Amino acid sequence: MKISLIIDARLTGKELPRRLAEARQQVALFQGRGEILVIDDGDMAPPLLGEPGEHAVVGYRQVRSRPAPMGRRLNLAASHSNGRMLGFCLGPLDTHWVERMMAAACDDSRPVVRPARPCPLSLLSLLRRTPTRALGVERTWFDRLGGFDPSLDLSAVEDLATRLKACRAKMVVQRA
Secondary structure (H helix, E strand, O other), X not given: OOEEEEEEHHHHHXXXXXXXXXXXXXXXXXXXXXXXXXXXXXOOHHHHHOOOOOOOOOOOEEXXXXXXXXXXXXXXXXXXXXXOEEEEEOOOOOHHHHHHHHHHHHOOXXXXXXXXXXXOOOHHHHHHOOOEEEEEEEHHHHHHOOOOOOOOOOOHHHHHHHHHHHOOOOEEEEEO
């Protein structure tokens, strides 16, 4: 499997069917080289996607979780995925982001550990920063950095992106 797109049902809320349809459309372009996982802590997915046996939306795997911070939920979903590239979808998907994910997954070069460099952050750069809508990371980097901080909720993705950037790791980011 080349890519795994992971959608958090709690974060996506009522937009889940739309996000899932977008993801299915994008993954279909790559003919079986991608998968979609929905992490569900039991609150959102059944009423939005249909009960088991009558799935209103098909083409995904559901990973059940206990209520937990988003970092822990996304780590659990990643542990059930099979992709070389892990894509964490937090908003509407851009076609080019999925294409870049697939290109990165097909790149056979091995990740190189580079020394961390300081990330100069100014107040102005923090104010200009737009939220991340999707983050793609190679599984080896994800595992090497220990995934998301399981204690973090909404800041979990930005935290991982900052750590990846500090290591100069290859990542595919889509901003809002």
